[in-house]
Amino acid sequence: MPNSISAKKRLRQNKAHRQRNRSKRSAMRTEIRKLREAAAEISKTRLQLEEDGSSADEISAAIQPQLADLDTQYRVAQRKLDRASSTNLVHLNKAARTKSRLQRLILSVKSG
Secondary structure (H helix, E strand, O other), X not given: OOOOHHHHHHHHHHHHHHHHXXXXXXXXXXXXXXXXXXXXXXXXXXXXXXXOOOOHHHHHHHHHHHHHHHHHXXXXXXXXXXXXXXXXXXXXXXXXXXXXXXXXXXXXXXXX
């Protein structure tokens, strides 16, 4: 329990900062998870269409809207990661590494 006035204030600040950081970190992780789930869904759809014997053009046309959504979701996740790293919520290198891995995931989904 803090004894001095400044220690009491610091405790209040720490509680507020901890709550804000938890919220931002959770939102960032949620966006990353949504992106990964969307990529898995596209792969699953592509695989299902290939098993059904669809042509390459039909598969491409079927997943084209999902790929556009995937790019949009990446931009949202990228922005969250950049904001988190700029406020030292996550390390700059971790943000860069995560963005790189997400880009590789998107490229692999697009290439089939």
